[in-house]
């Protein structure tokens with residue numbers, strides 16, 4: 675079969691980029707151009723992930739550092755990352771999950787921190803988990819954690835309140851919405867004196883991961899990080 679015939683066949687039959695429809699590698703379903711265009715977070719405050727010149731600590735963290743030690747996220751939560759995440763969460767487009775998990779693994783920059791002892795995904799309330807059928811954060815992070823050899827602790831924290839969806843709430847309302855929303859479901863000895871990372875799909879105001887960090891801090895965690903796929907950038 676000639677090369678040109680093969681490429682014509684691939685054009686019609688092969689895997690497609692989910693964003694633009696051009697031919698894409700089967701592993702990723704994202705063409706090279708769309709991959710290069712994904713919105714990267716860039717240099718950011720090491721505590722909270724807000725973009726800053728040269729990655730300096732931001733003014734807000736100088737005044738009042740968050741209850742976690744650092745935040746890492748490779749992408750900005752804007753088009754097309756938000757569309758891909760929404761497709762996974764609300765339309766069960768599991769190919770979006772596979773794609774984002776691969777992209778997260780390929781673009782992960784560990785920064786200066788040592789690897790954590792364990793990783794805790796932000797839990798969904800059981801009612802939400804039943805309705806969705808999966809915790810999207812776990813789907814996103816499994817390949818990366820496997821590569822790094824970091825243990826995933828699925829049930830170590832529980833969501834005790836079926837909080838109202840955070841979208842559309844302002845920062846103060848978000849903090850009130852998640853206050854007391856989590857509790858440790860294992861012996862505090864599992865996290866005491868350990869370096870723990872909280873995994874979340876998207877960090878918006880940071881109120882959810884901050885509340886979970888407070889629970890872990892009370893249980894004696896020595897170092898607390900946040901790993902996310904994407905972070906909302908206000909400015």
Ligand SMILES: [Zn+2]
Pocket residue numbers: 691692693694695696704705706707708709
């Ligand atoms: Zn494309």
Ligand SMILES: [Zn+2]
Pocket residue numbers: 719720721722723724731732733734735736
């Ligand atoms: Zn900051």
